[in-house]
Structure formats: C-alpha cells, structure tokens
Amino acid sequence: MTELTLVQAVNRGLFEAMRQDPDVLLLGEDIGLNGGVFRATEGLQKEFGAERVIDTPLSECGIVGTAIGMALYGLKPIAEIQFMDFIYPAFDQIVSELAKFRYRSGGQYPCHVVIRTPYGGGIRGGLYHSQSTEAFFCHTAGLKVVVPSTPADAKGLLLTAVHDEDPVIFLEPKRIYRSVSGEVPEGDHRVPFGVARTAREGSDVSILAWGAMVPTSLEAAAKLADEGISAEVIDLRTLVPLDEAAVLASVEKTGRAVIVHEAARNAGFGAELAARIAEKALYSLRAPIARVTGYDTPFPYALEHLYLPTPERIESAAREAVRAG
Amino acid sequence: MAGSETPRPETSVGRRTVPLSATVEDARRLFGSDWATVVARAFRWMVFARSFDARMQGLQRQGRIGFYGAATGQEAVNVAVGLLSRPEDWIAPGLREQLVALVRGHPVSSYVDHLFANARDPALGRNMPCHPTARDVHYLSMSSVIGTQITHAVGLGYALRLRRDPGVVFAFFGDGATSANDFHAGLNFAGVWGVPVVFCLTNNQWAISQPVERQSATATLAEKAAAYGIAGRRVDGTDFFAVAEALRAAIGLAREQKLPSLLEFVVYRMTPHSTSDDPTRYQPPEFLAAAAAHDPLERLGDWMRANGLAKAAEVETVRADCDSEIRRAIESAEAVPPPDPESLFRDVRSPLPKERSRSQEVS
Structure with a gap:
C-alpha cells in the first residue's frame, strides 16, 4: 500500500498495465515527452519508448480511429483524450465504429480500446474544460462507462478496463485528481466492473x-x-x-x-x-x-x-x- | 430459378473501347512466366462480378434482397488488389470492394448468405447487404459512415510495423470520402508515423449525385498526398495492367520500407450509386458513353483477343460457369431462415458469465 493522489494512481495503473503486457500501448496528445497536461502519463515514454507511448498529431478522430485499427490487430491501446470536452471529433469513431465492431461483425472483430479522459468541472475551465457528458456514452450499446472516485479505484478499475474485452470509456474526475488521496494497493490491483x-x-x-x-x-x-x-x-x-x-x-x-x-x-x-x-x-x-x-x-x-x-x-x-x- | 429473371448486362458487341497499351512483355514483367493464367483469372473474376452485380440488382428489384451497391466499372481495381495482395495483408473496405474478399478466397456462398441476411450470414444478418465481414481473408467489417475505415487502416498498419509483421493494409474509399474528417486524419497520421498502408482511392467520379469537381477544387485527388508528405499517383483504374503496375510499386514501398502511398484510381460508375438511387436526375447521358469506352472488362477482353488469349476471353463460356455458381449460392441462401431472435442480444459485448449476463447485457 502506498498513499497516492488519484492522478498518481492512474499513472501507477498505466505503468502496471504496460509492464504486464507488451501489447498495451498509449496514444494521445502531449502524453509522451510532456507526460500529459495533467501528468497522468509522466515517465511512461521514458520507460517504455516512443513506439508504445505515442505523441499523436492533434486529431481526436485520428487518435480513436487509429486506436481501433490497433485493437483490430490484437493490440490493447489506451487512448487519451486530453479533455472530455474535446472528445466529439472522435464521437463518430466511438459511437459508429468502436461500439459496434463486435456486433456488426458477428463477433469476428472484438474491438477493445480504453479511452481515458479527464471530465468534470470545478477547475475554472469554462465551457470547454468542464463538461460531464457520460450520458452520451451510456446511451450507446457496446460501450462500458467507468468513473472512479478514489485513488484505489482509479488504479483498480483502470487495470480491469485494460484486461476487459470491450471498449471502455474511462472518465477521470480531474477536479479531485490531486485533492483526494488514499492508500492504493501495489501490483496487479483490480476492481471488478458492475459492483458499486x-x-x-x-x-x-x-x-x-x-x-x-x-x-x-x-x-x-x-x-x-x-x-x-x-x-x-x-x-x-x-x-x-x-x-x-x-x-x-x-x-x-x-x-x-x-x-x-x-x-x-x-x-x-x-x-x-x-x-x-x-x-x-x-x-x-x-x-x-x-x-x-x-x-x-x-x-x-x-x-x-x-x-x-x-x-x-x-x-x-x-x-x-x-x-x- | 427462371433464366429470364436475370437482367443481362448490356452486350458490348460493336462498342469501341480505349485499347490497353500494355504489351505481352509488360504482362510478363508484372505477373511472371505465368502471366497468361493470371490474366485469365482476372478476366474470369471481372465477368463473375459483372454477372453477380446484375443478378443482385435484379433480386433487389424483386424484393428478395434489401439493398445492393454494384461495383460495375470498378472491377479492375478490386481484382488486381485481390490477386496481388497476400494472405497476411488486410483490407479496410468501403461499399464496393466485396470482390476483393472473394478473390482472396472468401466463399461466394457466404457472401450471398450475407446479402440475404440469413441465419448462416457470419454477421447474423445485422447489416444491410454489401456490408459483409470476412475475417478469414482479413477483410474488416465496415460501417456505412464514409471514410472511418481510413484511420482504422492506419492503426492496423502501425500495429503491423510495431510487431515487425510483414503485412500491408489496403484502405479503400471513394472520391466523396476525400472531403471527410478521417481522410485528412488518416493520411496525416500515416505520413507522420510511416505505416505500410496503400490508400486505394477509387474515384468513380460521383458521390451519389455530386460530381468530383463539386467535391474538391484540386485538379486531381492524387495530388492531395503531397499535403501529407506521402507518395501520390493517379492511375487509369479501368486499365488492369496500369492498376497492377501502380499497385506493385505501392505494395513494394509498403512492404519493404513501411511507407504509405495514395493511389487515385480513376474509374466510371457504370451503375447507380445503389438500388436506392436514380442517376437520371443528375448524370448527363454522355457520362455513360465515356464509361462504356472505359469498361475495364471489355478493355481487358479486347486486349486478350489481340494477344493470343481469345479462348480465355470468351465471355459467354466464362459467364455460364459463373452464373451457375451464383445460382447455386442464391438457391441455397434463400432456403435458409432468418437469424434466431435470440441472436439480437449476442455480441453486444464480450460473453459474460452466465449468472450475470441477463442484467448486464441490458444495463
């Protein structure tokens, strides 16, 4: 057990996932060299290299679309959308493609992508750095929607998401990224989905x-x-x-x-x-x-x-x- | 099945086509000493596709299948990709590339099961016709959204490169897709990353009712490649040899150097956009005349007759053989019932442990 903030727990979860499985990779804007605008991916590119921690061009539909292609080949991509407010260019990819690949292919093409994104208000972010639009995604059959509220759950639910076989929208409450801290188990800590x-x-x-x-x-x-x-x-x-x-x-x-x-x-x-x-x-x-x-x-x-x-x-x-x- | 039900494609006897410029030496250079067999196979598949398209449009008119999007006029591109790709390669298709899956070995009967959306359809009748999935030949499942498969192809290419696997990805889309978000995102990511993807832009000159000049102000679509720092080339997509030659180069670039390229295959959409479309509302009659002169099937047939392959180019013989295969597949598919109602709930998510599945599948 270690005392961690929520964002540190996300970071530890990502380290753990990438260590466990060489097929796990991360992609998103400013996540590599910069370690993410909230530092959730700090140190990962240094540890795992730029091929597995990919700084992408600035295009959410590109990030999610290419992550889908990677997943179709059997990799386990974790895409970061810098703020949930910026997810809409990728909405088509999430709703029309990611959520439906398994169904429309009769199970031939499962498509397991985890999309992490900080959501919510309380950080003086105005219209476009504050929204909580989980309902859009809950309404779409084929997606799982996960929202941790403690550091231990942030790591545990994230590792479950990575090992799940379905697409997961992983919403990180950025308002409490650093204001909440708590004990987080070391190693492969997993919290099951569907258990309140x-x-x-x-x-x-x-x-x-x-x-x-x-x-x-x-x-x-x-x-x-x-x-x-x-x-x-x-x-x-x-x-x-x-x-x-x-x-x-x-x-x-x-x-x-x-x-x-x-x-x-x-x-x-x-x-x-x-x-x-x-x-x-x-x-x-x-x-x-x-x-x-x-x-x-x-x-x-x-x-x-x-x-x-x-x-x-x-x-x-x-x-x-x-x-x- | 009465023979009179089958709408026949117009015959082209007496029609003048633009001759193909390839020589026998060119064919040998492209396909090796076996060139005559390869060309005969290509011709056979083009005849098959022409017959298949005509037959399926007829079935749609009779209400026996729900929809059909013919690829008449685009056969040379599909056949060439089918023949030149390898089993380890991948296909990210649009609406008119099912022939690529068939040439790569997906059973015709399975595709016809899909068109009838019956219980034997590998995707359980969940999609409109012409949206098959064929994992057996690495043919992805497509949505009806334009261009989304382009970024998937780039991600697949990235995965192949990361794993040091030898495959190449062929991403298909049309002229209309060059206006869509994913075309820009996909080609941009491909250029930045360096991935083994051949972007096959089949420019059939129409996006439903809009001619290509209303889609883009550039003189060609191939020149858009320059904006992404990748190779771009415009090719006569109705000339089987020109298509094969351009593909060979692009495949080489992808396989050896893991680099993408954009091939613009200029073809003529010889049939409506789909069975829901009436091109007389917007297409000038001259277009179809130009299309006839660039009919890929006729052009290849004429070339074969001029280069010692007249027997393999006997359309009626080849067609009779194809028609019987198509007829058998239709008879068989039509006898299969619709998918089991319970299948509605399958594959929404990964299979769950039994005791929890009921509540979770609907939650």
Missing part, C-alpha cells in the same frame, strides 16, 4: 453518485449526520454495467433516493437511475426521487460554483426527502 461501493452506510436516505460527486456527497452525509439524518452514499463506480441490485437494495432499505451528478439534468444518467428505481422499487419509496444536478445551461466559467452540485444542495434535497415521509 458503499462509500458510507446509512439508513434514512440513499445518495447515489459517481466520480467527483462522491466526495461532495460524503461531505453532505457528514453534515446530515450532525442533524440526525443517516445518509447512505453509494458510489456507482461503473455506470455501464450498472450495479442495479446495489442501487435497489439501498433504496429499498432507506425508502428515499437522492441522485447527484454534475451533468445537466435533462436526460442525464440520473434520469435512467430514477426510472429504474421507479420501475423496480416504487413501493419501497417514502418520498419522491430527487435529483441534484448541473443546470440545463452550457457550463459556465465565472458562476461554476453555482452550477455544480454542492454539499448544501445535496443536504437540502435529503432533508426534503426525509420530511416527505
């Missing part, structure tokens, strides 16, 4: 969150405890596959659900969670399902503190749920 983590146990209300909203939700839960409200915080870890059983079990226990995400509310992943709870746990509910989310506006710069869910907004939603029944 109970970040805090509670009995009055279930707070469902992922990525950077997990520490925010934990902060809210601590404050709620002072008022005598026992909040359970479920860290989903992977949105696809979703640990539906864990979500339902928690909601059935507490009878109240507060869903938290940074993304805009309309058609966000919270809507899917709310629908599943309504479909399968409606009779356990004692209060309406609540969502605490970003607003249906573009992501702001000066007013980002108003846009992002805060512990206060989460607390207020939880209080209201408890008051309701």
Whole structure:
C-alpha cells in the first residue's frame, strides 16, 4: 500500500498495465515527452519508448480511429483524450465504429480500446474544460462507462478496463485528481466492473453518485449526520454495467433516493437511475426521487460554483426527502 | 430459378473501347512466366462480378434482397488488389470492394448468405447487404459512415510495423470520402508515423449525385498526398495492367520500407450509386458513353483477343460457369431462415458469465 493522489494512481495503473503486457500501448496528445497536461502519463515514454507511448498529431478522430485499427490487430491501446470536452471529433469513431465492431461483425472483430479522459468541472475551465457528458456514452450499446472516485479505484478499475474485452470509456474526475488521496494497493490491483461501493452506510436516505460527486456527497452525509439524518452514499463506480441490485437494495432499505451528478439534468444518467428505481422499487419509496444536478445551461466559467452540485444542495434535497415521509 | 429473371448486362458487341497499351512483355514483367493464367483469372473474376452485380440488382428489384451497391466499372481495381495482395495483408473496405474478399478466397456462398441476411450470414444478418465481414481473408467489417475505415487502416498498419509483421493494409474509399474528417486524419497520421498502408482511392467520379469537381477544387485527388508528405499517383483504374503496375510499386514501398502511398484510381460508375438511387436526375447521358469506352472488362477482353488469349476471353463460356455458381449460392441462401431472435442480444459485448449476463447485457 502506498498513499497516492488519484492522478498518481492512474499513472501507477498505466505503468502496471504496460509492464504486464507488451501489447498495451498509449496514444494521445502531449502524453509522451510532456507526460500529459495533467501528468497522468509522466515517465511512461521514458520507460517504455516512443513506439508504445505515442505523441499523436492533434486529431481526436485520428487518435480513436487509429486506436481501433490497433485493437483490430490484437493490440490493447489506451487512448487519451486530453479533455472530455474535446472528445466529439472522435464521437463518430466511438459511437459508429468502436461500439459496434463486435456486433456488426458477428463477433469476428472484438474491438477493445480504453479511452481515458479527464471530465468534470470545478477547475475554472469554462465551457470547454468542464463538461460531464457520460450520458452520451451510456446511451450507446457496446460501450462500458467507468468513473472512479478514489485513488484505489482509479488504479483498480483502470487495470480491469485494460484486461476487459470491450471498449471502455474511462472518465477521470480531474477536479479531485490531486485533492483526494488514499492508500492504493501495489501490483496487479483490480476492481471488478458492475459492483458499486458503499462509500458510507446509512439508513434514512440513499445518495447515489459517481466520480467527483462522491466526495461532495460524503461531505453532505457528514453534515446530515450532525442533524440526525443517516445518509447512505453509494458510489456507482461503473455506470455501464450498472450495479442495479446495489442501487435497489439501498433504496429499498432507506425508502428515499437522492441522485447527484454534475451533468445537466435533462436526460442525464440520473434520469435512467430514477426510472429504474421507479420501475423496480416504487413501493419501497417514502418520498419522491430527487435529483441534484448541473443546470440545463452550457457550463459556465465565472458562476461554476453555482452550477455544480454542492454539499448544501445535496443536504437540502435529503432533508426534503426525509420530511416527505 | 427462371433464366429470364436475370437482367443481362448490356452486350458490348460493336462498342469501341480505349485499347490497353500494355504489351505481352509488360504482362510478363508484372505477373511472371505465368502471366497468361493470371490474366485469365482476372478476366474470369471481372465477368463473375459483372454477372453477380446484375443478378443482385435484379433480386433487389424483386424484393428478395434489401439493398445492393454494384461495383460495375470498378472491377479492375478490386481484382488486381485481390490477386496481388497476400494472405497476411488486410483490407479496410468501403461499399464496393466485396470482390476483393472473394478473390482472396472468401466463399461466394457466404457472401450471398450475407446479402440475404440469413441465419448462416457470419454477421447474423445485422447489416444491410454489401456490408459483409470476412475475417478469414482479413477483410474488416465496415460501417456505412464514409471514410472511418481510413484511420482504422492506419492503426492496423502501425500495429503491423510495431510487431515487425510483414503485412500491408489496403484502405479503400471513394472520391466523396476525400472531403471527410478521417481522410485528412488518416493520411496525416500515416505520413507522420510511416505505416505500410496503400490508400486505394477509387474515384468513380460521383458521390451519389455530386460530381468530383463539386467535391474538391484540386485538379486531381492524387495530388492531395503531397499535403501529407506521402507518395501520390493517379492511375487509369479501368486499365488492369496500369492498376497492377501502380499497385506493385505501392505494395513494394509498403512492404519493404513501411511507407504509405495514395493511389487515385480513376474509374466510371457504370451503375447507380445503389438500388436506392436514380442517376437520371443528375448524370448527363454522355457520362455513360465515356464509361462504356472505359469498361475495364471489355478493355481487358479486347486486349486478350489481340494477344493470343481469345479462348480465355470468351465471355459467354466464362459467364455460364459463373452464373451457375451464383445460382447455386442464391438457391441455397434463400432456403435458409432468418437469424434466431435470440441472436439480437449476442455480441453486444464480450460473453459474460452466465449468472450475470441477463442484467448486464441490458444495463
């Protein structure tokens, strides 16, 4: 065990993956010589060479398109998209090609690419360095969507992603890259997909969150405890596959659900969670399902503190749920 | 199957084609002492393709298959790549390159199963017709999105080079694709990285209704290669020998030096874009006259008759042989039921342990 920040844990995970398997390679903008704009790939090119840690030309569709070709040949490429906000030139490759290769070829061409990308607000990044658009990818059959919230999970989920056989969108909460640290197991540490983590146990209300909203939700839960409200915080870890059983079990226990995400509310992943709870746990509910989310506006710069869910907004939603029944 | 159902391609008796300039010596230089056999095989495949295209367009009109995109007029390029590529090479196809897979050894019957989207289709009827997958001959699965396969070819080429493997990748796309994102990204990455890829730009002069001059302001499409620091060459894509000669050079560059090149094969789209298209809305009638003079099949046949291969160039004999193979494949494919409904859920993701598959596959 070593105490690491989240971004250091990503870095250790990449070192581990490349050491384990010569077929693993990295490609992206500024990831080699520069070690990545967030230093997530620091030291990797020096260790593994420029053929396996590739500084690419500036084209996201080129990065993902060529990664797909590498994967078709049997390599295990890990592509970095510098900010999630810049992923759209590659959207066609991800949605039309990567997600569908296995299906459309009748299983003849599995296509295993891991796409790592920092996402989310809270770093004063304005419209184009802040967005959380996981819902686009959750909506596309064939992709897995992973969002760690702790250093140990960042490494463990990343290694699972690399050894998986399906395309994985690996979203790194850049706001907590360095503000969160924790013990990370050495070596081949893997965290399975589709298994949520109970970040805090509670009995009055279930707070469902992922990525950077997990520490925010934990902060809210601590404050709620002072008022005598026992909040359970479920860290989903992977949105696809979703640990539906864990979500339902928690909601059935507490009878109240507060869903938290940074993304805009309309058609966000919270809507899917709310629908599943309504479909399968409606009779356990004692209060309406609540969502605490970003607003249906573009992501702001000066007013980002108003846009992002805060512990206060989460607390207020939880209080209201408890008051309701 | 009644013979009258088969729409026959127009015969070209009395039609004047532009003669091929190759000599027998050129053919020998390109294909070795066995040149006559290679040329006869090429001709046989071109006749096959012509017959196949006509037959499948007819089946679509009868509602027996859902769609068809003919490659009539482009056969010389497809046959030459099929014959000159090696088993270790890879094909990243567009809409009109299925013939490459067949020449490389993919069974005709399997392709026809695909066209009927039946239970025997290797991709389980998931795609529109003319979108086959053939891993047995390293033929990738294509989407209908234009140009996306170009960057895949470059990544494949990178992987071949990284592993020190000998293969070459052939990336196919048309004149319309040169306007798409992935053409630029793909050729740019290829130039920067140095990869064994032959970009086969089949310029059939039309992107559905748009003529090539509405697609690009450059005089040729081959000259775009200069912008990426790679070799570019414009070739008469209806001249089998010119195509083979250009391919030999590009394959050599790719195989020996791991370098990409762009070959612009100028051909004539002799049929509609697809069975959903009506070219009389936009194509001047003169185009088809020019196309007839550049019919790759007729040009090769004329050359063979002038160079001692008249017997191998007897169209009716060759066609009869091809037609019976096509008829057998159709009869067999049409008798196979559609894919099992359960197959809808297969291959979305990797197979999962049984007890978890139910919830995860839909989540």
